[in-house]
Amino acid sequence: MPVVSTSNLCKNYGRIAALRGVSVTVEAGTIYGLLGQNGAGKSTLVKILLGIVKKSNGEANLLGAPAGTTAIRNRVGYLPEDHLFPGYHSARSLLDFYGRLYGLSRAERRGRADEALDVVGLRKRMDSKIRTYSKGMKQRLGIAQAFFHNPDVIFLDEPTDGVDPVGRKEIRDLLQRLKSEGCTIFVNSHLLGEVELISDRVAILNQGQIVREGTVADLTRQTNRYTIRLADGQAFPTEDVRALGFPVTAHNPFHDVEIPEGKTIDPVLHLLQRERLSLRHLVETKQTLEDVFVQMVESGEPGTDRRQGKTAPLPTAKRAE
Amino acid sequence: MQFCAILRDSFREAMDGFVIYVMLVLSLLFLGLIASLSFEPAPASRVIPDVLLQRFVLFLPESGASQIIGTIPGVRYEPSAIETEGSHVRFRLKVQGTPGRNGEADAFRKATAAWKKPPGKTVKLSAPSTTSRPKLGDKPLSEFELAEPIAVTTEEAAAVTPPMMTAFLENQFAVHFGINGAQVTPVDQTTPAGEYLFDVHLPRATASRGWPQSLGLFFGGVEVGEVGLGQTIYILEDQIVNGIGAGISLMIAVVITAFFIPNLVRKGSLDLIIAKPIGRVRLLLYKYLGGLTFIFLLSAVNFGGTWVILGLRSGHWDPRFLLAIPMLTFTFALLYAVSTLVAVFTRSAIAAIILTLGFAFVLYLIGQAKSLADQMRAMPEAPFHWPDSAYTISDTGNTILPRYKDLDKLMSLVTAEGTLTPIEMRFMTVTKEFPSWGEAVGLSLAYIAVMLACACWRFRNRDG
Numbered sequence: 001m002p003v004v005s006t007s008n009l010c011k012n013y014g015r016i017a018a019l020r021g022v023s024v025t026v027e028a029g030t031i032y033g034l035l036g037q038n039g040a041g042k043s044t045l046v047k048i049l050l051g052i053v054k055k056s057n058g059e060a061n062l063l064g065a066p067a068g069t070t071a072i073r074n075r076v077g078y079l080p081e082d083h084l085f086p087g088y089h090s091a092r093s094l095l096d097f098y099g100r101l102y103g104l105s106r107a108e109r110r111g112r113a114d115e116a117l118d119v120v121g122l123r124k125r126m127d128s129k130i131r132t133y134s135k136g137m138k139q140r141l142g143i144a145q146a147f148f149h150n151p152d153v154i155f156l157d158e159p160t161d162g163v164d165p166v167g168r169k170e171i172r173d174l175l176q177r178l179k180s181e182g183c184t185i186f187v188n189s190h191l192l193g194e195v196e197l198i199s200d201r202v203a204i205l206n207q208g209q210i211v212r213e214g215t216v217a218d219l220t221r222q223t224n225r226y227t228i229r230l231a232d233g234q235a236f237p238t239e240d241v242r243a244l245g246f247p248v249t250a251h252n253p254f255h256d257v258e259i260p261e262g263k264t265i266d267p268v269l270h271l272l273q274r275e276r277l278s279l280r281h282l283v284e285t286k287q288t289l290e291d292v293f294v295q296m297v298e299s300g301e302p303g304t305d306r307r308q309g310k311t312a313p314l315p316t317a318k319r320a321e
Numbered sequence: 322m323q324f325c326a327i328l329r330d331s332f333r334e335a336m337d338g339f340v341i342y343v344m345l346v347l348s349l350l351f352l353g354l355i356a357s358l359s360f361e362p363a364p365a366s367r368v369i370p371d372v373l374l375q376r377f378v379l380f381l382p383e384s385g386a387s388q389i390i391g392t393i394p395g396v397r398y399e400p401s402a403i404e405t406e407g408s409h410v411r412f413r414l415k416v417q418g419t420p421g422r423n424g425e426a427d428a429f430r431k432a433t434a435a436w437k438k439p440p441g442k443t444v445k446l447s448a449p450s451t452t453s454r455p456k457l458g459d460k461p462l463s464e465f466e467l468a469e470p471i472a473v474t475t476e477e478a479a480a481v482t483p484p485m486m487t488a489f490l491e492n493q494f495a496v497h498f499g500i501n502g503a504q505v506t507p508v509d510q511t512t513p514a515g516e517y518l519f520d521v522h523l524p525r526a527t528a529s530r531g532w533p534q535s536l537g538l539f540f541g542g543v544e545v546g547e548v549g550l551g552q553t554i555y556i557l558e559d560q561i562v563n564g565i566g567a568g569i570s571l572m573i574a575v576v577i578t579a580f581f582i583p584n585l586v587r588k589g590s591l592d593l594i595i596a597k598p599i600g601r602v603r604l605l606l607y608k609y610l611g612g613l614t615f616i617f618l619l620s621a622v623n624f625g626g627t628w629v630i631l632g633l634r635s636g637h638w639d640p641r642f643l644l645a646i647p648m649l650t651f652t653f654a655l656l657y658a659v660s661t662l663v664a665v666f667t668r669s670a671i672a673a674i675i676l677t678l679g680f681a682f683v684l685y686l687i688g689q690a691k692s693l694a695d696q697m698r699a700m701p702e703a704p705f706h707w708p709d710s711a712y713t714i715s716d717t718g719n720t721i722l723p724r725y726k727d728l729d730k731l732m733s734l735v736t737a738e739g740t741l742t743p744i745e746m747r748f749m750t751v752t753k754e755f756p757s758w759g760e761a762v763g764l765s766l767a768y769i770a771v772m773l774a775c776a777c778w779r780f781r782n783r784d785g
C-alpha cells in the first residue's frame with residue numbers, strides 16, 4: 001500500500017488554481033522529492049495531505065486513510081514552511097507538549113526529545129526559550145519535532161532552509177538514516193542538488209501540474225550526448241562531424257556531440273581514427289537535475305512572473321545618481 | 322491527556338507576558354490590604370444596652386419567619402450585670418411592658434402574641450441605608466414593608482406563657498444580631514405586673530454578624546469606624562472584591578486570554594499544531610476551556626484568598642461567598658466566547674480585546690438602562706420621562722441579551738445571605754425582585770453555546 005497517493009487532486013484558492021489535477025504515489029520506505037518554482041503548489045499539496053487545507057477536488061490518501069483524518073496524524077511528522085514556534089517554549093518543553101499531543105508516555109517524551117535534539121545538534125540550548133534561537137536553530141528544532149515521535153512518514157517543506165552547509169549534510173545523513181529505519185520521507189525543495197543526492201524518486205510540479213516524475217536516474221539520464229576532448233594542439237573536425245549528421249557545440253577544449261535518434265557515436269570515433277586524432281576525453285554526459293528542472297520550467301509558463309529563468313534588468317536610471 | 326497538554330501550554334503562554342504579573346501584583350497588594358484589616362469587638366457593656374436592645378422595637382412576625390417587619394411600642398429592655406467571657410456574653414434582662422389599663426394585657430405580652438401572628442396590613446417605607454449608599458442601577462427607591470401594629474385580642478395576650486416569651490427573646494437575638502443558640506431563662510423571682518426578669522446567655526455573641534466592631538486599616542493604623550461585622554464583610558465582599566475586584570480581574574483576564582487563540586491561528590503556528598493528531602473543534606474548545614481554567618484559578622486565588630484572610634482576621638466563616646469563584650468564571654465564559662469568536666474570524670488579539678470589552682460595556686449599559694427604566698416607570702409623577710423608544714430598547718435589550726447584571730445581583734444576594742443578619746436582609750428589599758437563576762444562567766449559556774458553535778464552524782472550515 002502506498003504511503004501517499006493522490007489522484008487528480010485540485011485546489012483552488014478563490015480564483016487561484018494552486019493544484020490542477022495532481023496524481024502522485026509515494027511508496028513506503030522511500031525518499032520522495034517534490035520540486036517546483038515558487039508558487040508551483042508544493043506546499044499546498046503537503047497541506048492537503050495533512051488536513052491543513054481542504055482539497056477542492058480529486059482524491060488524496062495518506063497511510064491508507066483519506067487526507068485530514070485526525071487519528072492518522074499520530075504516525076506523521078511535519079515540518080511546515082515559515083513555521084512559527086511559540087517563543088515561550090524551550091525546545092525541550094515544546095517537544096514535551098507535542099509528545100503529549102501524540103500521546104507519548106512521560107518516559108518516551110523525555111527520552112525521545114533529548115535524543116532528537118541531540119541528533120539535530122540543539123542539545124546544549126534545549127532549555128533556552130525558542131525566541132532566543134537563530135533561524136537555523138529553529139529549523140533544526142523543526143526537524144527534530146518532525147521525527148522525534150517515530151512517525152511512519154515525514155513531510156519536510158524546505159528542510160534545509162536557513163541551515164548552514166555542515167547542518168545540511170547532517171540533515172541529509174539524518175534523512176538517510178530515517179529511511180533506513182523504514183520511514184518514508186516526502187521533501188519539498190528548491191535545492192535541486194540536495195534533492196538529487198537523497199531522493200529515490202522526484203516529481204517536478206509546475207503551475208499546479210506534475211510535468212515530470214520518476215527516479216533521479218530516469219530524469220537525468222541523457223544517452224544522446226557525448227563530450228569529447230582531443231590531445232593538445234589537435235583541431236576538432238567540426239565540419240566533418242557535422243557533415244556526418246551529428247550536431248556539434250564547442251566549449252573549448254571540449255566539444256559536445258549530439259547523437260540523433262537511431263545513431264551511435266561509432267561513426268564519429270571512426271572519423272577521428274581515420275584523421276589520426278588522439279582522443280583524451282570521451283564521456284557520455286548526464287544532465288544534472290537542475291538542467292532538467294530549468295528545461296522543464298522554461299518550456300512551461302513560470303510560476304510567478306514571466307521571467308524565463310532570467311532576472312529582469314534592474315532599474316538603472318535611479319542607480320546612476 | 323491532550324487537554325492537559327493544551328492547558329499547560331496556555332499557562333506557559335499566559336505566564337510569558339507581563340500582564341499576568343501586573344495581575345498577580347495587584348492581587349497580592351489587595352490581599353495584603355485585606356490582611357491589614359483589624360476587627361475589634363465593641364464592649365458588651367455598651368453594645369447590649371445602646372445597640373442591641375434598642376433594636377428590639379422591631380421584630381419579625383410569624384415567629385420570625387415573616388418577610389415583613391413589625392414594630393412593638395411600649396416595651397423597655399434593661400440589662401444589668403453584663404459579663405463577657407471570651408466571645409460569650411451573659412447578663413440579666415429586665416423587660417418592662419407598660420401595663421394595660423382596665424386589666425388589659427401589658428405591652429410585652431401583646432408583643433409576644435403579635436410576634437406569633439402573621440403581619441396583616443402593611444405600609445411601605447423607604448429603607449434606611451443599612452449597608453451602603455444605593456448604587457446607580459440598584460433600586461434607590463428601595464422600599465420595605467412595615468406591618469401596621471398587629472391587633473392582638475385579650476385572649477391571645479392572656480394565652481402567652483413564659484416559654485413563648487423566652488422563645489420570642491431568643492428569636493430577637495437571632496434576628497437582630499444573628500446570634501444563634503441564645504439561652505434565655507426566666508428568673509424565679511416575683512416582679513411587679515408587666516415586669517419580667519430573664520437570665521441571658523449569648524454564645525459567640527461578639528463574633529456574631531450584627532456585633533459592632535471597630536474596624537482598622539493597616540493593622541489598626543487608620544481607624545475606620547464602628548460597623549456591624551456582617552455589614553463590613555458584606556461591603557468588602559460584595560462591592561470591593563466582587564464588584565471592583567471582579568471587574569478588574571475580568572478586564573485583565575480578557576486581555577491576557579485574548580492572545581491565546583490569535584496566536585494559535587497565526588500563520589506558521591496553526592500548521593504546526595493542526596498537523597498533530599487533534600481535531601480542530603477539539604483544539605479550539607480545549608483552548609477555550611484553557612482560558613476558563615485560567616480565570617478560575619485566578620479567581621480562586623483572589624476570592625479564596627480574601628475569604629480565608631477575612632475569616633482569619635474577623636472570625637467570620639461563611640462559605641457562600643466562595644460561590645463567587647464559579648460565578649466569575651461563568652461571567653468570563655460569556656466574555657471569552659465573544660473573544661474566541663472574534664479571534665477565529667479576525668485572527669487579531671486587539672480586535673478580540675476591543676470587541677469583548679465593548680460587548681461587556683454594552684451589556685453593562687443595557688443593565689443600567691433597564692434598572693433606570695424600571696425606576697422611572699415606578700414613579701409616574703417623575704419630573705421627566707424618557708421617550709417610549711428608550712424603554713423599548715432597554716427592555717428588549719435586557720430580554721434578549723445575556724443577563725450579566727442579573728448574575729451580579731444574584732451574587733450580591735448570596736453574599737448578603739452569608740453575611741447579613743435576618744433583619745438587615747429584610748431591609749435589603751432589592752432582594753424582593755431577584756432575577757431567576759434559571760433565566761440568568763440559561764440565557765448566558767445559550768449565548769455561549771451559539772458563539773462557540775459559530776467559532777467552531779468557522780475554524781473547521783477554514784483553510785490553514
Ligand SMILES: Nc1ncnc2c1ncn2[C@@H]1O[C@H](COP(=O)(O)OP(=O)(O)OP(=O)(O)O)[C@@H](O)[C@H]1O
Nearest residue numbers: 013016018036037038039040041042043044045785
Ligand atoms: N492561503 C492562500 N490563499 C490564497 N492563495 C494561496 C494560499 N496559499 C497558497 N496560495 C497560492 O497557491 C499557489 C501555490 O502556493 P504554494 O504555497 O503551494 O507554493 P509553493 O510551491 O510551496 O511555493 P514556494 O516554493 O514559494 O514555497 C500560489 O500561487 C499561492 O499564491
Ligand SMILES: [Mg+2]
Nearest residue numbers: 042043081157
Ligand atoms: Mg512552499
